[in-house]
Each structure stands twice: as C-alpha cells, then as structure tokens.
Amino acid sequence: MGKFILKRFVYAVISLVIIATVSFFLICMKPGDPIAAKVSQLPESSRKVLVVKYGLDQPMFTRFTEYMKGLITEGNLGDSIVYEGRNVNMMLKTSAVVSAKIGLMAIAIQVIAGVLLGMIQALYRGKLSDQVIRVLVVLAICIPSFVFCALLQYFIGFKGQITPIMGWGKPVHYILPVAAYAIPGIATYCKYMRTSTIGVLGEDYILTATAKGCSQTRLVFKHIFRNAILPVVTMVPVAISNVFAGSMVIEKFFSIPGMGQHYVKAVSDSDPYMILGMAIFFACTYIISLFFVDILYGLVDPRIRVAKSAD
Amino acid sequence: MELNNNITFAEDDFEVIGTKGLDAEKISKPSVTFWSDVWRRFRANKLSMLGLVILILVVIMVCFGPFISGKDYQFIDYSIKNLRPNGTYWFGTDEMGRDIFTRVCYGGRISIIIGIACTLVSFLIGSSLGGVAGYLGGKVDDFIMRVIEIISSIPYLVLVVILSFVLGRSMFSLVFAMTITAWTGTARMVRGQVMQLKGQDFVSAAIALGSSPSRIIVKHLLPNTLGIIIVNLTLSIPNFIFSESFLSYIGLGVQPPETSWGALASLYQTRLMFDPYQLFFPCLMIVLTVLSFHLIGDGLTDALDPKLRK
Numbered sequence: 001m002g003k004f005i006l007k008r009f010v011y012a013v014i015s016l017v018i019i020a021t022v023s024f025f026l027i028c029m030k031p032g033d034p035i036a037a038k039v040s041q042l043p044e045s046s047r048k049v050l051v052v053k054y055g056l057d058q059p060m061f062t063r064f065t066e067y068m069k070g071l072i073t074e075g076n077l078g079d080s081i082v083y084e085g086r087n088v089n090m091m092l093k094t095s096a097v098v099s100a101k102i103g104l105m106a107i108a109i110q111v112i113a114g115v116l117l118g119m120i121q122a123l124y125r126g127k128l129s130d131q132v133i134r135v136l137v138v139l140a141i142c143i144p145s146f147v148f149c150a151l152l153q154y155f156i157g158f159k160g161q162i163t164p165i166m167g168w169g170k171p172v173h174y175i176l177p178v179a180a181y182a183i184p185g186i187a188t189y190c191k192y193m194r195t196s197t198i199g200v201l202g203e204d205y206i207l208t209a210t211a212k213g214c215s216q217t218r219l220v221f222k223h224i225f226r227n228a229i230l231p232v233v234t235m236v237p238v239a240i241s242n243v244f245a246g247s248m249v250i251e252k253f254f255s256i257p258g259m260g261q262h263y264v265k266a267v268s269d270s271d272p273y274m275i276l277g278m279a280i281f282f283a284c285t286y287i288i289s290l291f292f293v294d295i296l297y298g299l300v301d302p303r304i305r306v307a308k309s310a311d
Numbered sequence: 312m313e314l315n316n317n318i319t320f321a322e323d324d325f326e327v328i329g330t331k332g333l334d335a336e337k338i339s340k341p342s343v344t345f346w347s348d349v350w351r352r353f354r355a356n357k358l359s360m361l362g363l364v365i366l367i368l369v370v371i372m373v374c375f376g377p378f379i380s381g382k383d384y385q386f387i388d389y390s391i392k393n394l395r396p397n398g399t400y401w402f403g404t405d406e407m408g409r410d411i412f413t414r415v416c417y418g419g420r421i422s423i424i425i426g427i428a429c430t431l432v433s434f435l436i437g438s439s440l441g442g443v444a445g446y447l448g449g450k451v452d453d454f455i456m457r458v459i460e461i462i463s464s465i466p467y468l469v470l471v472v473i474l475s476f477v478l479g480r481s482m483f484s485l486v487f488a489m490t491i492t493a494w495t496g497t498a499r500m501v502r503g504q505v506m507q508l509k510g511q512d513f514v515s516a517a518i519a520l521g522s523s524p525s526r527i528i529v530k531h532l533l534p535n536t537l538g539i540i541i542v543n544l545t546l547s548i549p550n551f552i553f554s555e556s557f558l559s560y561i562g563l564g565v566q567p568p569e570t571s572w573g574a575l576a577s578l579y580q581t582r583l584m585f586d587p588y589q590l591f592f593p594c595l596m597i598v599l600t601v602l603s604f605h606l607i608g609d610g611l612t613d614a615l616d617p618k619l620r621k
Contacts, residue, residue: 015464023473030477142602144553146560146576147594150583158584165584245466248561253580263469264561267476275476282469290464 005295012291019283024067027272028060054081067273077277082269088277091262096244098168099251099258103243106178107236110185115232117186118193119225122201133190140187148180149253166254177254181247185239189232197228234293241289245282352614359610366603369596373423376416384413385568393586402592406582414570415592421571422552423600425485429551430544433490437497438540442528444498445505452502459495467492468557475558480566489554493547500543504536538615545608549601556597572597 042050055063070076077088117137121130153176157165163175200206201224209223248260255261259278266274343351353359377384380401388408396403402411444455471488478484508514509532517527556573558564565571570578572593579589 011460012464015461018461019465026473026477138602138605139598142549142598142605144556144560144573144576144594144597146556146580147598150580150590150594154583154587242466245469248468249557252561263472267472268562270476275473279469279473282466283464286466287464 001298004298008291008294012287015287016280016284019287020068020071020280021064023276023279023283024064025060027276028063030270030272054079067276071280077280078273080266080271080274082271082274086274088274088281091274092259092278092281095257095259095262098256099244099247099260102174102177102181102247102250102256102258104240105174106181106185107239107243109178109182110189110239111232111236113182114186114189115193115229118190118232119197119220119228121190121194122197122228123220123224125198137187137190140183141191143184145180145184146249146253148183149176149250152176152180153253168254168256173254173256177247177250177256180250180253189235192232192235193228196231197224200224200228203227234297237289237293237296238286241285244285349611349614353610356610356613359606359614362603362606362610365599366607369419369600369603370423373416373419376419377413380410380413380416382410382413384409384417384570386410393582393589395586396588403586403588405579405589411575411589411592414575415572415596418570418572418575418593419596419600421482421565421569422555422573422597425482425489425555425571426548426552428486429489429493430548432486433494433547434497434540434544436490437494438501438533438536440494441498441501442505442533445502446509446524446528446532448506455498456502459498462492463495465492468554471554471558472561472563475563480563482565482569485555485558485564489551489558493551497540497543497547500539501536504539505532508532508535542608542612542615545604545611549604552597552601 051057055066058066067078070078075089077092079088080086117133121133124130153165156162157176163172164170165176167173206219206223209219214223244259245263246260247256247258248264250256251258251261252264263275263278263282266278386409390408391400391404392406392408394400394404394408400410400412402415405411405414440455444452470492474488474491475484478488505528514527514531517531522530552572555564555571556576559571559573560577562577564574567574575593576590576597579586579593582589
C-alpha cells in the first residue's frame with residue numbers, strides 16, 4: 001500500500017509541474033503586450049519602469065524560473081498586471097471562501113437528493129415514480145446551467161419576488177445560486193445511484209437477507225443502501241475540488257464575488273499572471289482530490305489494492 | 312376406471328400433417344444485415360424515434376430557416392427593436408432590431424458544426440491512439456496511458472479557457488481547445504475494448520493467417536468496437552455543444568458578427584427581465600438539440616447491444 005501511495009504521489013507532482021510549465025509558456029506566448037492598455041497614456045520613462053517591474057524585458061525562460069521560484073519558496077501564485085497591488089493569493093483569500101460555501105452547500109444537496117431519488121427509482125423500478133424521475137433527470141441533464149440560472153432568476157427572483165435577483169452578502173442570496181448549482185448534479189447522482197442500486201438488488205446477499213426474514217426497512221438501510229452508495233461516494237471528492245472552477249457561469253450570472261467570476265474577469269482583462277495563478281490553483285485542488293480518490297478506492301475496495309500491488 | 316386396451320393404430324396416424332410442400336431446410340426469412348437489424352430495433356423505440364424527428368426538424372430549420380424567413384441575421388434596424396414574436400418576426404426582434412429567428416438559425420449552424428467537428432477530431436485521435444495502445448500493449452501502452460493520465464488531471468474547463476484565451480477566438484481554435492483533452496475519454500474506451508477483443512479467437516486466426524497489425528486493427532478490431540464508439544459519438548456531440556455555449560457565454564466563444572446559441576443566450580440574458588422571449592428561443596434550441604441527441608444515444612445503446620435483444 002505504501003508503494004502504491006508513493007507512486008500516486010509522484011505522478012501527482014509530475015502532473016502538477018507539467019501543468020504549471022505548459023500553462024506558463026502557453027499564456028506567455030500569447031501575442032500582444034499585456035500592459036499595452038495600461039501604459040498607452042503614460043510617458044515613455046514610466047512605461048520602461050513598468051516593463052522592468054513586471055519583468056517583461058527578460059527572456060521568457062528567466063521569467064519562468066523567477067515565477068517558479070516565487071511559487072515554490074513563497075507560495076506566490078502571481079501578481080496582477082492590470083490592477084496595481086492585486087495578486088492571486090490575496091484574491092484567493094476572499095473569493096475562495098465564497099465559492100466554497102456555495103459549492104459545498106450545493107454538493108450536500110446534490111448527494112442527499114440524488115441518492116434519495118435514485119434509490120426511489122431503483123426500488124420502484126418501472127413504476128410511475130421511476131418514470132417521472134427519469135424524465136426529470138433527462139431534462140436536468142439537457143439544460144445548460146445558465147438556463148437554470150435564467151429560469152430561477154426570472155420566476156423566483158423577478159416574478160415571485162421571493163429572493164433578490166442577484167447580489168451577495170445576506171443568507172437569502174444563497175438560495176438561487178445554490179439551487180442552480182445543485183440541479184444538474186442531483187440528476188447525475190440520481191442516475192448513478194439508480195444503476196448502482198439495481199446492481200445491488202440483483203446480488204445474492206439481498207436474496208439471502210430476504211430469505212432469512214429481514215424486515216423491509218432493515219433490508220433497505222442495512223443491505224441495499226450501504227452497498228449501493230459506494231460508487232457514489234467516490235465521486236464526491238472530485239466534485240468538491242470542482243467547486244472553485246465549476247461555478248463560473250453561476251457566479252457571473254448572479255454577480256457573486258467568487259473565484260469563477262474572478263477567473264472570467266481575468267480572462268476578459270487579459271491579465272496573464274492572474275489567469276496562470278488561478279489555473280494552477282484549480283489544477284492543484286483537482287489533482288490533490290484525484291490523489292485522495294485513488295487512495296480511497298484502494299482502502300475501500302480490496303480488489304483494486306491487490307491489482308495495484310500485482311503490477 | 313377401465314383402460315381400453317383395444318385401440319389399434321394405423322400407419323397414417325403418426326403422419327405429421329400440415330407440412331406438405333414445405334422445405335424445412337429453406338431459410339424463409341430474408342437475411343438481415345447487422346445494420347438493418349439495428350435500425351429495426353432502433354425504430355421500435357418510440358422515444359428515440361422522437362429524438363431523431365426532433366433532430367431532423369432542428370437541422371432542417373437551421374439549414375433552410377434563413378431562406379424561409381428571408382431576412383439577414385446582421386441587419387440592424389432600431390425602429391423595430393425588441394418586438395414580441397409576431398407574424399413577420401416569428402421569434403421577435405432583439406435590442407438592435409435584428410430578426411431573432413434568423414439569428415437562431417445562423418447560431419445553430421455554428422453550434423452544430425462545432426459539436427460535430429470536435430466529436431470527429433476527438434474520435435479520430437482517441438480511437439487511433441487507444442487502438443494502438445490496446446493492441447500493442449507494453450511500453451507503448453504505458454506511455455500513452457501516462458500521457459492520458461496527465462492530460463486528464465487538468466480540470467477541463469480551466470484548460471479550455473486558457474487555450475481559447477491564448478489562441479484567440481476563431482472557430483478553429485475553439486475546436487482545438489475543446490478537443491485537446493476530450494480525446495482521452497474515447498482513447499480509454501477504445502483501448503479497453505481492443506484489449507478485450509485482442510484475446511478472442513478471430514484475432515488469433517487473423518494473426519495465424521499472417522495479417523499485419525494495422526490490418527488487424529482496422530479490419531477486425533475497430534469494426535467490432537464500432538457500436539460502442541457510435542453511442543459515444545452521439546453522446547459527445549451534445550457535450551461539445553454545451554461546452555461551446557459555456558465558452559460563448561463567458562465571452563470566449565465565437566466573436567461577433569458570427570454567433571452561436573451560447574453567444575445569443577449570453578447576449579439576450581441582459582434583457583431577461585424585460586423581454587424573456589429573447590433568451591427563451593436560443594435556450595430552447597440548445598435544450599431540444601441536446602435532448603434529441605441523448606434520446607438517440609439511449610436508443611442506439613439498446614439497439615447496438617446484442618445482449619439486450621428481445
């Protein structure tokens with residue numbers, strides 16, 4: 001097991017280094033001057049100062065080593081070129097919490113609702129409730145998230161006057177974005193849970209439990225639920241790592257000061273180091289969660305552990 | 312009860328009747344090819360046929376809509392701005408007086424073309440690399456799988472956003488940005504299939520007859536994975552349409568005056584409170600198209616899988 005964890009860890013680090021390198025050179029190769037808009041009104045001497053300050057006079061490779069040095073020794077993800085005195089770390093401190101709050105709440109709703117609906121579908125397979133949920137699931141998967149945002153905003157915020165249509169700060173502001181974030185995920189979890197529960201229902205130990213006179217409630221909670229939820233649980237860590245990058249559309253729509261909105265803004269501002277720093281942060285959270293999922297799989301499922309140690 | 316032992320049987324009592332003139336060895340049903348069998352099973356699935364009909368209608372509308380409406384999608388006329396849907400402007404007009412029906416048709420062309428182009432590119436790269444990795448195994452397989460592992464450990468949207476930021480906003484760069492990571496899924500799937508098929512007898516027979524590896528991959532392995540690949544294709548087109556609409560929505564997609572469903576939705580979202588019909592039509596088209604592909608994909612899964620035959 002130790003060898004397996006070490007191997008996974010080395011892969012994770014290699015992926016991260018490759019991603020940081022490739023994104024750095026990609027972003028720096030973009031044609032055009034990143035400070036052009038800022039310095040167009042300034043005299044030549046001030047322009048020179050800025051060019052030196054951001055290291056734009058250096059060759060790309062020197063800038064790369066400088067950046068990596070700052071990243072590894074100080075954890076500095078990069079400074080904004082467009083806005084004076086703003087950097088990625090500062091921005092992360094304020095906005096990551098916002099994105100995380102919305103995302104985690106939405107994921108909690110997704111898992112609970114998805115698992116419940118999926119179980120209902122599987123236990124009443126072929127009945128009316130199964131058909132109705134199935135249609136809803138297909139619809140939820142086929143509708144892009146900005147359409148959900150629009151529908152919620154129009155009917156609940158605007159027509160219904162139940163919640164404010166956008167903004168941030170009060171608890172009531174959470175309702176629409178969390179709902180918009182949660183709906184597509186509920187459908188996905190529901191689909192997986194249905195398949196997994198149907199698989200469990202066909203197993204011999206369910207037959208055994210029924211045969212020995214297990215009560216219906218006990219059967220569902222002790223035998224079916226416990227086994228069916230496993231594949232669903234392993235999807236959660238990756239979903240959690242996606243909360244930072246996954247809500248770009250929703251944050252933009254409801255003008256929430258989260259990471260997604262800052263990322264979109266950095267792109268429209270053409271702010272290279274902001275994009276780079278945030279991309280590295282996103283990739284980092286994603287890779288770390290993949291690493292944990294791999295280990296989790298190894299711990300939960302003995303078959304994988306055996307297969308891994310064999311090769 | 313008394314048994315009657317006096318029954319006598321005649322010779323012709325045991326004759327099979329009703330089979331005169333029939334040839335038991337003759338195949339009465341005309342032989343059916345695999346694809347017509349698939350089509351027969353697909354046709355029996357009402358939901359999937361509904362999906363196919365919706366898709367055909369959407370494609371017809373997108374192709375011929377602008378000719379039917381007879382309007383230009385870029386023509387600006389402020390005197391007719393923000394008109395509700397009516398007899399002349401079927402989907403109404405937008406803030407600049409442009410006909411939304413014509414714009415939705417033009418946008419649909421771009422969205423659907425991008426969806427299909429991305430799918431084809433990622434399918435070509437994915438199935439050839441996956442096929443090679445699965446067939447050759449060993450070092451080549453290790454290397455390709457490592458590359459796939461690294462590529463797929465980057466969050467998809469983050470990479471797409473970086474690439475379309477770097478490459479600019481042409482249609483080519485959009486397709487490139489979206490396919491660069493998407494082929495890994497196809498490659499994994501094809502590899503798995505090929506590895507499974509590789510050990511089967513018909514492949515051993517082909518090897519014994521002296522076929523070259525490329526011939527075995529192209530002639531024997533790929534056709535046998537075709538079913539799963541086709542299902543995968545139909546389900547990946549809507550995903551690309553989704554990604555494109557997402558990119559256009561955050562301002563990284565196609566650039567004006569070109570437009571797509573996502574770009575239209577992004578543009579009309581600002582008028583949501585006053586003229587919700589403007590946002591409604593592009594969204595409706597996205598939903599209908601994606602839904603039809605999902606329904607067709609579900610039907611094909613059932614139709615192509617011999618195990619599900621009734």
